[in-house]
Amino acid sequence: MSTSHLQLEAQTEPAFRVERRPAVEGGDLLEVSMGPQHPSTHGVFRMDVVLDGERIVKLKPVFGYLHRNHEKIAENSTYLGSMPYTDRLDYFCSLTNNWAYALTIEKLAGLQAPERAEYIRVITAELTRLQNHVCLIGFLLQDMGASGTPLMYAFREREAILDLFESLTGARMMCNYMRFGGCRVDLPAGWLEQASRVVDRFPRFLEEFDRLISGNEILAARTQGVGVLPRELAINASITGPVLRASGVNYDIRKVDKYGIYDRFAFRVPLGDHGDVYDRYMIRVLEMHESLAILRQAIRDIPPGPIMDPKAKIRGFKPKAGEAYGRIESPKGELGFYVISDGSPNPHRYRVRPPSLINLTVLEDMCLGQTVADSVIILGSIDIVLGEVDR
Amino acid sequence: MEPLEQLIARINSTFPGSEVSLMPNDAPSSQTSLLVSRKDGRRVAEFFKSDSLLRMDFLSNLTGVDWPDTVTKQKIKTKRNVDGVEKEIEETVETRKPGFLEVVYHLYSMELQHGPLIFRMRTENRVDGVHLPSLTPVWRGAELQEREVFDLYGVRFEGHPDLRRLLMWETFEDHPMRKDYVEPDDYEFEPTAHDEVLTKAKAYDSCAVALRT
Amino acid sequence: MMDEGLRRELSRQGIFTTTLEGLYNWGRKNSIWPLQFGLACCAIEMIAASMARFDLARFGAEVFRPSPRQADLMIVAGTVTKKMAPQVVRLYNQMPEPKYVIAMGACAISGGPFKQGYNVLKGIDRYIPVDVHIPGCPPRPEALLHAFMTLQKRIDQQRLTGPSSPRHLKESEPSEFPIPAFGAHDLTPGKNPALWSPPKIIRGS
Numbered sequence: 001m002s003t004s005h006l007q008l009e010a011q012t013e014p015a016f017r018v019e020r021r022p023a024v025e026g027g028d029l030l031e032v033s034m035g036p037q038h039p040s041t042h043g044v045f046r047m048d049v050v051l052d053g054e055r056i057v058k059l060k061p062v063f064g065y066l067h068r069n070h071e072k073i074a075e076n077s078t079y080l081g082s083m084p085y086t087d088r089l090d091y092f093c094s095l096t097n098n099w100a101y102a103l104t105i106e107k108l109a110g111l112q113a114p115e116r117a118e119y120i121r122v123i124t125a126e127l128t129r130l131q132n133h134v135c136l137i138g139f140l141l142q143d144m145g146a147s148g149t150p151l152m153y154a155f156r157e158r159e160a161i162l163d164l165f166e167s168l169t170g171a172r173m174m175c176n177y178m179r180f181g182g183c184r185v186d187l188p189a190g191w192l193e194q195a196s197r198v199v200d201r202f203p204r205f206l207e208e209f210d211r212l213i214s215g216n217e218i219l220a221a222r223t224q225g226v227g228v229l230p231r232e233l234a235i236n237a238s239i240t241g242p243v244l245r246a247s248g249v250n251y252d253i254r255k256v257d258k259y260g261i262y263d264r265f266a267f268r269v270p271l272g273d274h275g276d277v278y279d280r281y282m283i284r285v286l287e288m289h290e291s292l293a294i295l296r297q298a299i300r301d302i303p304p305g306p307i308m309d310p311k312a313k314i315r316g317f318k319p320k321a322g323e324a325y326g327r328i329e330s331p332k333g334e335l336g337f338y339v340i341s342d343g344s345p346n347p348h349r350y351r352v353r354p355p356s357l358i359n360l361t362v363l364e365d366m367c368l369g370q371t372v373a374d375s376v377i378i379l380g381s382i383d384i385v386l387g388e389v390d391r
Numbered sequence: 392m393e394p395l396e397q398l399i400a401r402i403n404s405t406f407p408g409s410e411v412s413l414m415p416n417d418a419p420s421s422q423t424s425l426l427v428s429r430k431d432g433r434r435v436a437e438f439f440k441s442d443s444l445l446r447m448d449f450l451s452n453l454t455g456v457d458w459p460d461t462v463t464k465q466k467i468k469t470k471r472n473v474d475g476v477e478k479e480i481e482e483t484v485e486t487r488k489p490g491f492l493e494v495v496y497h498l499y500s501m502e503l504q505h506g507p508l509i510f511r512m513r514t515e516n517r518v519d520g521v522h523l524p525s526l527t528p529v530w531r532g533a534e535l536q537e538r539e540v541f542d543l544y545g546v547r548f549e550g551h552p553d554l555r556r557l558l559m560w561e562t563f564e565d566h567p568m569r570k571d572y573v574e575p576d577d578y579e580f581e582p583t584a585h586d587e588v589l590t591k592a593k594a595y596d597s598c599a600v601a602l603r604t
Numbered sequence: 605m606m607d608e609g610l611r612r613e614l615s616r617q618g619i620f621t622t623t624l625e626g627l628y629n630w631g632r633k634n635s636i637w638p639l640q641f642g643l644a645c646c647a648i649e650m651i652a653a654s655m656a657r658f659d660l661a662r663f664g665a666e667v668f669r670p671s672p673r674q675a676d677l678m679i680v681a682g683t684v685t686k687k688m689a690p691q692v693v694r695l696y697n698q699m700p701e702p703k704y705v706i707a708m709g710a711c712a713i714s715g716g717p718f719k720q721g722y723n724v725l726k727g728i729d730r731y732i733p734v735d736v737h738i739p740g741c742p743p744r745p746e747a748l749l750h751a752f753m754t755l756q757k758r759i760d761q762q763r764l765t766g767p768s769s770p771r772h773l774k775e776s777e778p779s780e781f782p783i784p785a786f787g788a789h790d791l792t793p794g795k796n797p798a799l800w801s802p803p804k805i806i807r808g809s
Contacts, residue, residue, distance in 0.1 A: 036688060036691055037641055037691060037695055038670075039640050039670040043642055043643070043644070043647065044642075044643055044644075044688055063535075063557050063558055064556075064557065064558035064559060064560070064685070064687050064723075065685060065687050065688045065691075066643065066644055066682075066683065066685055066688070067558040067559070067685055067687065067723045068644075068683050068685065068718040068721050068723070068724055069567070069718065069720075069721030069722055069723055069724060070718075071543075071568065072567060072568060072720075072721065072722065073718065073720050073721060076720065084717065085717065088644075088645055088717070091644070091645035091648060091742075092648065107418070107419070107420040107422075108418050108419070108420055109418075109419065110418075110419030110420075151651075151655070152655055152656050155651070155652060155655035155656065155657075156655070156656050156657070158652075159652070159655075159657050172649075172744065173645065173648065173649065173742060174645070174741065174742065233531070235448050235449060235501055236448070236530060236531045236532065237530075237531040237532045237534075238449060238450050238451060238530065238531070238532025238533075239532075249501060251449075251501050251504075256504050319418065320417055320418060321417055321418070322416050322417040322418025322419075322420065323416055323418060323420070323422065324418055324420035324422060325420075325422060325452065325497050325507060325509070326420075327451070334451060336451060336452050336497070338452055338454055338495070338497070340456060341418065348456075349454070349456045349457075351452070351454040353451065353452040353454075353497075357535055357536075357539075358532055358535060358536065360535065361531060361532060361534050361535050362531075386644065387644055387645060390558060390685075558687075558723070559687065559723065560687055560786045562786050562787070562788060563786070563788065563789070564788040564789060565789060567722045567723075572722070574720075574722040575722065575789055575790035575794070577726060577790060577794050
């Protein structure tokens, strides 16, 4: 261990900053590099932390340990060729990633997915949201020290949803299912019944999980008032998704853009009051209930019909020169794709707007003045996946 | 949201002498954008954020685009006097358009729930004139994204609080998302070699020649 | 070595005999503690393998250790980027012998779908020796279980003496490998020539 007298002041002042506590007069500071191999950083993420005792006085995230050059590879391959790569962005939520990309290219080329495909997209996306949120809560509790049990329960439910994905798309995680103007294959026989069984069973699990966790004294002590993110800072720093809504901002792209057919479903947007870790946890629990409501309506209403836009071309797909930005509410936040076409078979510019990365902008602000142990759960509550942070 | 033409007029009346123009977009997405000059970037951005009709409080996406130098060849027929006889000569004229780096911003309003408002700024060239004003002081959300653009494209954002490489290591020297970036030659050929991979393979090993058959 | 017939005869009489080598390998193969170390997508399947449905505990391998000092096995689960490669080698060097490596997934084997990437290492075996490769993107948890069984079989067959003894028992074999450095354009060196050389393809007519 080495102590160092680092400069406490940031080199220059960002636009907005939470007030930081001054270091103890004359005290030594300890510099710790957490990661890239660290059991609590959810992958290969690194935080360079400067500590005054146990309090964090400076925290700099270091990125790039999983920078797999997705954008560069996509600019050298065809439009459809990038679809399997989108699976590997946020590898918990391959289907929502597919949807965001398909949506963007549909905007770029003027395609429209048929009714049934839109319903399938909503069903698979909400199932994805369920399994993402349930795993996130499992990991968050694991970070808090509830070793094993909650995560085991979470993965048990996740497996039921992955079985659905596997029977639909052929893969557990990397589904590669959506296409420009529709979906790849239709639902197999009996799939909807199986899905509705999973959906019906889920509330029982949520209730059990809730009884196990939500009222827990340790959870409350560890999370309430920890890692508070003020509303103004959240907006200014482009935070999106459950983290933004936990700070009380009513902004859900499913409601704002009404992409796909989300205007047909009745669902509520849960909002937090305090913007602390507990709110971010509760928002996810409540969102799961809303996802279940959407799923019940979608499974009830799904019409028969084609699943591909007849105008869509799979081979030799060359959109006209132009550009499009499409975005969806992925379980992590606003997932956007920005594509510039120059009329050739591969895009001139292909950009992923990663919610996980941008939500990390405020990690330091939330951690300053907190203890090291808190930084772990604050990071856990942001819900990052390194495949998307570094791409 | 108001039409972009009207918005340009409003910007011009607020900041006389500012250079803002409309960029067409032929795609069915019809997301047209504004091209803002470097010198006006900062104040126009602040105008977008504070104007009561726009209230663009949310910088959703910020990204770089590389436009390399383009050379267009055009054949022009000219009449010229050669040895006293007038002849029609075909000449190839090369027009060289210098490249530039471009940064595109997608803005939304959380307060008024509208958007996107897209604007872009361009650097002078791709070599030494790669400076643009940083918008991190306006929207904190630009912080990491500007660092990424600096890392991968080499755009220098003036006024950024902490402009370091985001993804690659600090001693790395290239800007890999540029179109003319040459990647390190570090992967061997595959058994199903063809096209470029085959050329690469042949350079490694004479055995690879057998692959053609 | 005891005669197989005598051993069977003794076992019928209720006397269990074994060799020291057999006992040693039996103990080792049933308590392989992996390093808790996930790189990318494959790590999620690795976690899934350790959860209730696939139950890695059946192989005595559910004890994921956060510290390399306590681990026997490194599962390289996911894409190794050039920025991460020095850390992976460093972690391997910090593990005590005997140590094993499973390269899980296409990326860890060869760069996989991201092979064209400028920041992607084209296979971890360029820097450290790999015992078991699992193809797949990502491999299913069952594939990881299969890799475990393969590794267990290998450990069981290891001779503790003689010329065919495993790497960790040979004085001359290195247990640590050089860590690559960040260069201006690439990692330097790009591979460990003692471990890895480009494959040569020889095709028959």
